[in-house]
Amino acid sequence: MITLYDLVFEGDRRPSPFCWRTKFALAHKGLTWTDVPTGFTEKEKIAFADSKALPVIKDGETAVKDSWAIALHLDKAYPERPLMDGEAGRAFARFINGWADIAINGAIFPMVIGDLYDRVRPEDKDYIAETRGSRLGTKDFTAFQRAAREKGMATLRMALEPARRALRDQKFLSGAVPAYPDYILAGTFMWPRSMSPLELLAEDDPIYAWRERMLDLFDGLGRKAKTA
């Protein structure tokens, strides 16, 4: 019996890229889970796991925090259908995890922070204004986002080039079938999809077609999720 604490925005939107890594990973394993929507300011719900960030899962009596630790836990506890195949698969996933966090999430964030702020739960707006405001040096997220998009789109599309090259030759980042590296990057795209109308990819981009395939997996797990 697995419980997942999943970040929630207004209108039951679920944008967290890290929680999406875990949702795709659970679905890959064929596991079902009970969902606990958790707002930014509901840290008390995950205090039992000694965590201040999502996702957190409770798998039987075991609490696991952090999407990477959860992926390792799932491969250990449920070794069939590995998320990471062998040492090479784990090394690949670890690299993609860092690359997505730094190069891709980092490029998307400034372009959608205004839309994000608009869609968090009303009771979480002050928290976002404080934390993101001090990081960005402004609380006018709409203006910040507008300025960021001017150069940001080209930066993002360039940063995605290694994935684009791979996806010109193969169906998934992991090869013929998807594995954890695909779920990491798919989670990254579920994030803007769930809270911003901004389209990040050109239709003829091989990553666009890959994203469509990812949205269809697991009976449309990603596609059915509430969009911006």
Next chain:
Amino acid sequence: MITLYDLVFEGDRRPSPFCWRTKFALAHKGLTWTDVPTGFTEKEKIAFADSKALPVIKDGETAVKDSWAIALHLDKAYPERPLMDGEAGRAFARFINGWADIAINGAIFPMVIGDLYDRVRPEDKDYIAETRGSRLGTKDFTAFQRAAREKGMATLRMALEPARRALRDQKFLSGAVPAYPDYILAGTFMWPRSMSPLELLAEDDPIYAWRERMLDLFDGLGRKAKTA
């Protein structure tokens, strides 16, 4: 019997990051090779392979051009000690190949183009001035390099962050033992090492320690190579 056509600079320096991928790959397989130093303007030496770029190998009667194609060829022709372990290993290496080309080589190039120009063979200087000059919009490579270093070092070190995170937890990008992803990034560092005095890494960077390990491999193949 393998022949490698390897890019040569003045004083027998061998900086090509792509040729280094192949040299590390050959050494990983325990193969020996005959070396044909080839200048930028000696394309006639590799015309037999229908190639205008290095590396090229001749393996018996088979000509193979392009470092990626050579790596695939070596794993097929010499399946022991795989460079890429299974489909995950190949997917990982393919991703790192694109990432190194775009994010890392692309960040290093403007910071060392002046040093590179200074060290190409005298008969290749006009070729470099024309090709790199038209790409950069100037032939004053010394001034260009100086300006590029102001912001370029921070950009490079940030771009390396996914590798840094992996190398905090594991000895090589590929895990406990090196494989083709490591040789790709090692080749990238052999490039400035062979033609520029610029140090790109801080001594306490986990990538610095990894690079030392890579220089020691195969009886010091990288360490023994002529430096700037």
